[in-house]
Amino acid sequence: MAIYTIEKNERICEAAEIYRLTFKAPDITAKASAGQIIHIVCGGDANSLRRPISICECDGDSVIICFEVRGAGTRELAARGAGDTIDVIGPYGKGFPILSGKVALVGGGIGIYPLISAAKAVKAAGGEPVALLGFRNKELMNMTDTFDNYCDKVMIATDDGSYGHHGFVTAILEQYLDENPDASVFVCGPRGMMAAVSKISLEKGNECYVSMEERMGCGVGACLACVCKTQFVGNEGKGEKYTRVCVDGPVFNAKEVIWE
Amino acid sequence: MIKELDLSVKIAGVEFKNPIVTASGTCGFGEEYKEFYHPSFLGAIAVKGLTPAPKAGNPPPRIAEVPSGMLNSIGLQNPGVDKFIEVELPRLKNEGATVIANIAGSTVEDYCYMAERLDVTNVDMLEMNISCPNVKEGGVAFGTDPKMVEEITSAVRAKTTKPLIVKLSPNVTDITATARAAERAGADALSLINTLLGMKIDIKTRRPILHNNVGGMSGEAVFPIAVRMVWQVRNAVSLPIIGMGGIATADQAIEMMLAGADAIAVGACMFKNPSAPVEILEGIKKYMTDNGIEKVTQITGGVIPW
Numbered sequence: 268m269a270i271y272t273i274e275k276n277e278r279i280c281e282a283a284e285i286y287r288l289t290f291k292a293p294d295i296t297a298k299a300s301a302g303q304i305i306h307i308v309c310g311g312d313a314n315s316l317r318r319p320i321s322i323c324e325c326d327g328d329s330v331i332i333c334f335e336v337r338g339a340g341t342r343e344l345a346a347r348g349a350g351d352t353i354d355v356i357g358p359y360g361k362g363f364p365i366l367s368g369k370v371a372l373v374g375g376g377i378g379i380y381p382l383i384s385a386a387k388a389v390k391a392a393g394g395e396p397v398a399l400l401g402f403r404n405k406e407l408m409n410m411t412d413t414f415d416n417y418c419d420k421v422m423i424a425t426d427d428g429s430y431g432h433h434g435f436v437t438a439i440l441e442q443y444l445d446e447n448p449d450a451s452v453f454v455c456g457p458r459g460m461m462a463a464v465s466k467i468s469l470e471k472g473n474e475c476y477v478s479m480e481e482r483m484g485c486g487v488g489a490c491l492a493c494v495c496k497t498q499f500v501g502n503e504g505k506g507e508k509y510t511r512v513c514v515d516g517p518v519f520n521a522k523e524v525i526w527e
Numbered sequence: 528m529i530k531e532l533d534l535s536v537k538i539a540g541v542e543f544k545n546p547i548v549t550a551s552g553t554c555g556f557g558e559e560y561k562e563f564y565h566p567s568f569l570g571a572i573a574v575k576g577l578t579p580a581p582k583a584g585n586p587p588p589r590i591a592e593v594p595s596g597m598l599n600s601i602g603l604q605n606p607g608v609d610k611f612i613e614v615e616l617p618r619l620k621n622e623g624a625t626v627i628a629n630i631a632g633s634t635v636e637d638y639c640y641m642a643e644r645l646d647v648t649n650v651d652m653l654e655m656n657i658s659c660p661n662v663k664e665g666g667v668a669f670g671t672d673p674k675m676v677e678e679i680t681s682a683v684r685a686k687t688t689k690p691l692i693v694k695l696s697p698n699v700t701d702i703t704a705t706a707r708a709a710e711r712a713g714a715d716a717l718s719l720i721n722t723l724l725g726m727k728i729d730i731k732t733r734r735p736i737l738h739n740n741v742g743g744m745s746g747e748a749v750f751p752i753a754v755r756m757v758w759q760v761r762n763a764v765s766l767p768i769i770g771m772g773g774i775a776t777a778d779q780a781i782e783m784m785l786a787g788a789d790a791i792a793v794g795a796c797m798f799k800n801p802s803a804p805v806e807i808l809e810g811i812k813k814y815m816t817d818n819g820i821e822k823v824t825q826i827t828g829g830v831i832p833w
Contacts, residue, residue: 308799313594315746316798482588485798489559491604492590509584509604
């Protein structure tokens with residue numbers, strides 16, 4: 268647990284209260300891997316739980332996170348500025364694998380951010396990251412230029428057709444996987460979209476990794492609140508169990524996840 | 528001038544090096560919080576609630592935040608008492624921890640089975656979570672009826688010579704009645720309070736946040752209730768008390784001890800401040816120094832009621 272100083276906190280979308288917050292934390296950047304989570308105290312005394320937020324990107328000694336204002340906690344966090352402090356624990360959890368082949372980074376809405384650090388890691392490993400990002404409309408698009416920096420190609424889908432492909436990101440994923448049958452898939456976004464992307468990827472025989480989200484308690488693996496259902500193969504055969512998202516995830520091989 | 532502070536407390540013959548316990552269900556088996564404190568730093572660790580067989584737990588969501596508190600309904604996900612005895616207990620004991628095994632069952636037989644299994648181990652104490660539904664009595668929690676409390680405590684008492692703590696439920700009209708029942712039946716100590724049953728609904732979806740619809744409330748919002756109940760129980764029985772419920776600071780820990788607690792447990796507050804046990808102990812030491820208190824046991828029951 269440590270207190271860090273915020274370097275910058277700026278709103279990055281006019282149509283939604285989405286912020287990009289940067290704070291200096293060399294001890295976090297030294298050990299963070301793509302897709303891991305940090306837990307932030309926000310919202311004052313009445314908020315009894317930290318807010319789990321995926322790291323968007325590490326830039327030198329600085330950690331960048333992006334978040335949307337959803338309640339009292341994130342509203343208070345949005346009000347902080349350069350020079351203010353931030354109480355953070357982490358990073359925790361298992362992130363995305365560092366692959367050196369073709370990787371389709373499929374993101375939806377505010378789920379796109381952890382894919383930025385994944386894109387960076389894949390690129391650094393000599394891989395070919397391609398971003399497939401879905402938004403409700405053109406106005407809600409954000410951070411796509413950052414994907415441009417690390418990805419060989421960025422494809423956009425909007426629900427209303429106001430930009431890019433008209434429809435869901437799953438349509439452009441199917442086409443991409445047909446053209447690149449050896450590609451792996453990383454996905455983060457709304458639950459329904461992640462389930463659809465997993466299904467498509469696995470049916471086509473592509474490796475797929477999903478970043479799961481659940482309501483969290485301790486964030487360190489002790490309280491067993493943030494579980495998702497997974498299947499396992501053990502000595503006693505196959506079975507199902509509840510697995511902690513905070514430390515055993517948030518990224519899981521899609522083959523393990525049971526969607527219900 | 529005080530030369531050395533004596534922080535140790537004795538609960539049912541077991542020496543705790545300090546009065547800080549971590550509450551069952553909030554600290555797993557002590558591994559996860561090692562970045563913040565070692566299990567041997569604590570007076571004692573009350574481990575995750577154990578059941579006779581491994582338990583999968585409830586479907587998520589299992590947690591909901593409420594003002595100054597939280598609701599949980601984990602559903603006792605745990606590896607089972609045998610795995611605990613085989614893996615977690617030896618590790619914790621090797622690490623020098625004082626270990627309280629929390630046991631939770633659906634029947635009197637479940638509790639008895641676990642007490643018998645644990646009786647032959649080097650676990651330091653047993654804690655009975657009696658807020659579980661009694662499946663043979665239509666799912667009414669054991670801990671809500673003094674008669675059931677007496678019956679189940681007597682049954683478990685007969686199976687073990689280990690110090691036996693009964694963890695009282697606050698979801699009762701008169702907590703002194705269940706406290707007296709546990710004392711009559713041979714409990715060595717009491718811990719209180721367990722969580723208060725609560726509910727939170729998402730007004731957009733009209734669904735309760737918790738998949739189990741209802742869950743146990745903890746956190747700072749329950750603290751005054753816990754203090755009141757500890758004070759009432761202190762005046763009703765002579766057993767040692769581990770006081771818990773919403774303690775997040777040293778001031779609150781001291782308040783709980785003044786109300787009558789011999790030791791205190793922290794739980795939900797660690798989710799926001801994982802270093803709380805360390806900070807609380809530091810704060811207690813400062814209070815003792817500032818107030819010329821040599822032994823931490825001198826704080827217990829020190830409230831001066833009107």
